[in-house]
Amino acid sequence: DAGVTQSPTHLIKTRGQHVTLRCSPISGHKSVSWYQQVLGQGPQFIFQYYEKEERGRGNFPDRFSARQFPNYSSELNVNALLLGDSALYLCASSLSGGRTDTQYFGPGTRLTVL
Amino acid sequence: AQKVTQAQTEISVVEKEDVTLDCVYETRDTTYYLFWYKQPPSGELVFLIRRNSFDEQNEISGRYSWNFQKSTSSFNFTITASQVVDSAVYFCALSESTRAAGNKLTFGGGTRVLVKP
Numbered sequence: 001d002a003g004v005t006q007s008p009t010h011l012i013k014t015r016g017q018h019v020t021l022r023c024s025p026i027s028g029h030k031s032v033s034w035y036q037q038v039l040g041q042g043p044q045f046i047f048q049y050y051e052k053e054e055r056g057r058g059n060f061p062d063r064f065s066a067r068q069f070p071n072y073s074s075e076l077n078v079n080a081l082l083l084g085d086s087a088l089y090l091c092a093s094s095l096s097g098g099r100t101d102t103q104y105f106g107p108g109t110r111l112t113v114l
Numbered sequence: 115a116q117k118v119t120q121a122q123t124e125i126s127v128v129e130k131e132d133v134t135l136d137c138v139y140e141t142r143d144t145t146y147y148l149f150w151y152k153q154p155p156s157g158e159l160v161f162l163i164r165r166n167s168f169d170e171q172n173e174i175s176g177r178y179s180w181n182f183q184k185s186t187s188s189f190n191f192t193i194t195a196s197q198v199v200d201s202a203v204y205f206c207a208l209s210e211s212t213r214a215a216g217n218k219l220t221f222g223g224g225t226r227v228l229v230k231p
Contacts, residue, residue, distance in 0.1 A: 042222055042223050043205075044221075048217060060195075090159060099210070100147060100209075102164055105115060106158065107156065107158040
């Protein structure tokens with residue numbers, strides 16, 4: 001069975017640009033979460049979606065937005081990129097997004113902002 | 115707010131030595147879940163183990179074992195007879211459920227394990 005997939009794998013943008021990252025969950029999983037991992041640190045929670053509804057949001061500015069589609073795939077959008085947005089963006093999927101669920105992560109998208 | 119602390123930033127061992135990774139957590143929840151993930155150089159976070167707060171029985175799975183002690187809020191992880199392929203960053207994580215954040219994982223800062231041949 002395929003795991004969580006993310007695209008693209010790498011991305012280079014300049015300050016002020018916009019970026020869209022994509023994620024496809026494990027088949028049968030209905031919840032997707034997004035995390036940002038800055039080099040040398042643990043992942044930080046950005047969003048959680050379940051059945052196309054936003055279930056939770058971390059402490060990130062409004063420049064960050066996301067959505068989930070009927071097929072449960074998801075997009076993370078970041079506007080007005082800053083140098084500090086350079087990070088590995090990880091997508092995780094789980095069955096229902098409940099606290100008891102295990103989240104399974106994709107390989108990530110490495111974003112570099114110049 | 116919940117917090118996870120991994121005091122060891124890096125551990126270096128020789129192959130076949132045992133490695134124990136420390137994790138201390140803070141939470142006000144009475145029911146919670148703890149996880150260990152492995153992140154090899156490729157970047158993908160690989161799920162290793164999960165433990166719920168109401169089951170303090172320690173277990174062994176292959177070369178992995180874990181010691182969960184609720185009284186000291188610790189969830190330590192041991193790799194027995196380490197191998198070069200175990201070289202990675204290991205993260206301890208705590209599940210949290212809040213109205214604002216939904217169900218999220220709070221991660222520690224990670225411990226880099228280097229296994230030398």
